[in-house]
Amino acid sequence: MKILGRNKLITPAMIQTLKTYPYPLILVLIAFVVMFSGLYPGRFLTPLNFSTTLTQFARLTLFALGPTIVLLIGSLDLSYVGIWMLGGVLVWLLMPILGMFSILVYPLFGLATGFLIGVLQVKAKIPSFILTLSLLFTFAGLASWLTGGVPRPVREYEFITEPLIPRIPTAFLWSIPIIIAAVFIMKRTRIGTYLYAIGSSEEGAGLAGINVAKYKILAYTLSGLFTGIGLIILFSHFGCAAPVDLKLGNVVEPLAAMVLGGTALAGGSGGPERTALGALTLAVIIRGLYLMILLPEVVDFLSGLLIVVAIVIGARGLKGVTVT
Amino acid sequence: MARLPLSQEWLRRNVTTVGPMVAAIAIIAGFQVINPRFLSYHGIVALVNNMSIYLIAACGLTFVIMTGSFDFSVVNVLRLAALLCALNIDKLGLLVIPLALIISVGFGFINGLLVAKFNITSFMATLGVSFVVDGVALYLSGKRLLIMGGERGETFMALATTRIAGLPSIFYWAMGILIISFFIAMCTPFGRRTYAVGGNPIGAGLSGINVKRHRIYVFMLSGFLAGLAGVLFMAWQGGGSMEIGKYMPPPLFASVVAGGTALTGGVGGPHRTLLGVMIITWSEVGMLMLALPRDIIMVVFGLIAIVMAIATIDRRRIKIIK
Numbered sequence: 001m002k003i004l005g006r007n008k009l010i011t012p013a014m015i016q017t018l019k020t021y022p023y024p025l026i027l028v029l030i031a032f033v034v035m036f037s038g039l040y041p042g043r044f045l046t047p048l049n050f051s052t053t054l055t056q057f058a059r060l061t062l063f064a065l066g067p068t069i070v071l072l073i074g075s076l077d078l079s080y081v082g083i084w085m086l087g088g089v090l091v092w093l094l095m096p097i098l099g100m101f102s103i104l105v106y107p108l109f110g111l112a113t114g115f116l117i118g119v120l121q122v123k124a125k126i127p128s129f130i131l132t133l134s135l136l137f138t139f140a141g142l143a144s145w146l147t148g149g150v151p152r153p154v155r156e157y158e159f160i161t162e163p164l165i166p167r168i169p170t171a172f173l174w175s176i177p178i179i180i181a182a183v184f185i186m187k188r189t190r191i192g193t194y195l196y197a198i199g200s201s202e203e204g205a206g207l208a209g210i211n212v213a214k215y216k217i218l219a220y221t222l223s224g225l226f227t228g229i230g231l232i233i234l235f236s237h238f239g240c241a242a243p244v245d246l247k248l249g250n251v252v253e254p255l256a257a258m259v260l261g262g263t264a265l266a267g268g269s270g271g272p273e274r275t276a277l278g279a280l281t282l283a284v285i286i287r288g289l290y291l292m293i294l295l296p297e298v299v300d301f302l303s304g305l306l307i308v309v310a311i312v313i314g315a316r317g318l319k320g321v322t323v324t
Numbered sequence: 325m326a327r328l329p330l331s332q333e334w335l336r337r338n339v340t341t342v343g344p345m346v347a348a349i350a351i352i353a354g355f356q357v358i359n360p361r362f363l364s365y366h367g368i369v370a371l372v373n374n375m376s377i378y379l380i381a382a383c384g385l386t387f388v389i390m391t392g393s394f395d396f397s398v399v400n401v402l403r404l405a406a407l408l409c410a411l412n413i414d415k416l417g418l419l420v421i422p423l424a425l426i427i428s429v430g431f432g433f434i435n436g437l438l439v440a441k442f443n444i445t446s447f448m449a450t451l452g453v454s455f456v457v458d459g460v461a462l463y464l465s466g467k468r469l470l471i472m473g474g475e476r477g478e479t480f481m482a483l484a485t486t487r488i489a490g491l492p493s494i495f496y497w498a499m500g501i502l503i504i505s506f507f508i509a510m511c512t513p514f515g516r517r518t519y520a521v522g523g524n525p526i527g528a529g530l531s532g533i534n535v536k537r538h539r540i541y542v543f544m545l546s547g548f549l550a551g552l553a554g555v556l557f558m559a560w561q562g563g564g565s566m567e568i569g570k571y572m573p574p575p576l577f578a579s580v581v582a583g584g585t586a587l588t589g590g591v592g593g594p595h596r597t598l599l600g601v602m603i604i605t606w607s608e609v610g611m612l613m614l615a616l617p618r619d620i621i622m623v624v625f626g627l628i629a630i631v632m633a634i635a636t637i638d639r640r641r642i643k644i645i646k
Contacts, residue, residue, distance in 0.1 A: 076447070124634040127587055129447045130394070130577070131630060137574040138626030145619035252455050255448075265445055301459030308438075308452035 056283035062230030063254035066223035074267025075128035082139030088242020107228035114224020118217030160236035182272035199267030355610035376498035384549030392589025393446035397454035405554025410470035432547020436540030471563035484559035522589030
């Protein structure tokens with residue numbers, strides 16, 4: 001306790017500076033990069049590790065961008081893994097009928113799922129997390145049943161992530177325009193402004209004349225759409241197949257990227273650009289942990305612990321929320 | 325608005341009690357018609373066996389939901405407790421039970437601390453903790469299949485498998501836990517505080533209840549019962565791996581909600597959960613008898629959870645639901 005407080009090593013003024021600094025996470029990111037480069041001189045700052053980190057970044061960010069929009073209005077959307085799993089099955093099922101167009105099932109299915117979640121959550125007024133969690137289980141069950149428990153690859157879409165520039169994964173290149181689109185919608189359009197307002201105070205936004213129900217449904221729909229578009233790339237990236245076995249890690253890691261980035265769980269502050277930064281930091285951390293000579297189980301445990309700490313820090317100051 | 329006739333008024337007020345009862349009877353009748361062996365001796369034993377583990381774990385979850393929070397980590401704690409028993413039975417004998425229970429309560433305490441002291445939404449906190457619990461379980465068991473054996477294993481398994489009056493003792497465990505939980509909820513200060521905290525946390529605080537401490541106690545109770553369910557699960561099954569409880573979360577969450585304990589808190593109770601567990605496990609056994617695949621059963625429970633959450637939630641009390 002001697003470290004914090006007045007006349008100590010770190011003064012309150014320094015903490016205040018850190019808090020008001022736009023992105024303290026950049027410092028954390030730099031610290032981790034320096035730390036890992038020092039720990040594994042010959043292995044961390046290599047081209048191979050660089051491209052693997054970018055791949056991890058693309059994975060985390062493409063999953064987390066859509067749900068960030070929902071998190072900004074103070075709700076939770078966990079359906080992304082469900083869309084991934086069931087969408088992959090639908091692509092496989094519709095391949096004989098639609099041919100090459102069947103990959104478009106992903107954005108359409110994401111859009112439909114998001115719209116359904118939005119309408120159910122807003123009209124029936126149930127907590128978003130239990131709704132999206134139940135939907136996640138439902139989709140996972142359907143995916144597993146329709147495929148008989150075996151992933152069904154569709155080897156037609158590998159051209160989407162064909163290597164373009166050596167050492168730079170194409171999935172990462174694709175993720176850049178999608179991040180820019182998300183940032184543009186949230187920062188430069190009326191929709192984004194309204195969604196930030198709803199996240200800060202739903203009641204206030206309603207009193208100011210915003211159609212809260214409509215824009216909340218729109219937020220869920222956008223989330224599903226972004227997830228669907230990102231999944232086209234991830235589907236191709238992961239060997240043109242989607243998993244049919246539900247893993248908790250797939251759900252938790254993008255959540256951690258969002259929270260680590262600094263989008264508050266209460267809504268109203270943060271944004272897609274912060275999620276991208278959070279995803280980059282988490283990707284560096286995950287790579288660093290994997291480079292340690294440790295059992296994979298220990299790495300899972302450590303990353304789980306780290307995610308909990310990130311959530312604890314990210315959720316500080318959240319008050320008066322009972323059902324979420 | 326014109327006054328409704330008395331019977332309709334009563335029905336409207338008690339729809340969350342009557343609904344699940346009607347559903348339970350309809351399910352029994354339906355499966356009995358489809359498969360006449362549903363209510364035979366073996367059918368009933370299968371039902372009771374299926375019910376017991378769910379009932380113990382669901383009682384703990386009920387208390388958490390009654391305070392308006394949610395505990396995602398129940399199944400993971402259950403799995404960890406079960407694996408701890410199997411790992412240490414040769415070294416510790418029956419002392420594995422207190423060991424597993426203490427660790428389970430410890431994780432419940434962490435959940436409660438995160439929710440009450442750090443003001444984290446319970447769902448996020450318990451989701452993160454469940455990830456850590458899984459990490460610990462995976463580290464300890466390493467994906468191996470652990471099997472109870474030896475003399476000590478036999479003694480341990482006798483906890484749940486001894487037959488009393490034709491039914492395995494796990495059934496009596498579950499009934500005992502249910503009655504104690506019901507007693508705690510209805511007749512003790514702890515139970516009444518739980519309802520008060522769930523019904524109106526601010527009001528409960530103003531009337532002198534230490535809301536934060538109470539939330540921690542409730543999460544510890546949930547951890548304890550999840551751990552006990554894990555111990556009894558291991559005693560009943562005699563072995564397991566990381567696959568324990570893989571299909572458990574949807575039916576477990578659905579059963580608490582299906583009984584009529586609303587996610588908004590303040591209403592419901594262990595007796596409601598008994599009803600919910602009956603509906604869920606009986607329909608599960610019925611669907612398995614119809615040879616439906618596990619995945620489809622999971623889909624059905626996911627949908628039941630959504631429908632029942634919509635049906636039970638108290639919309640008058642909260643204006644904004646996130």
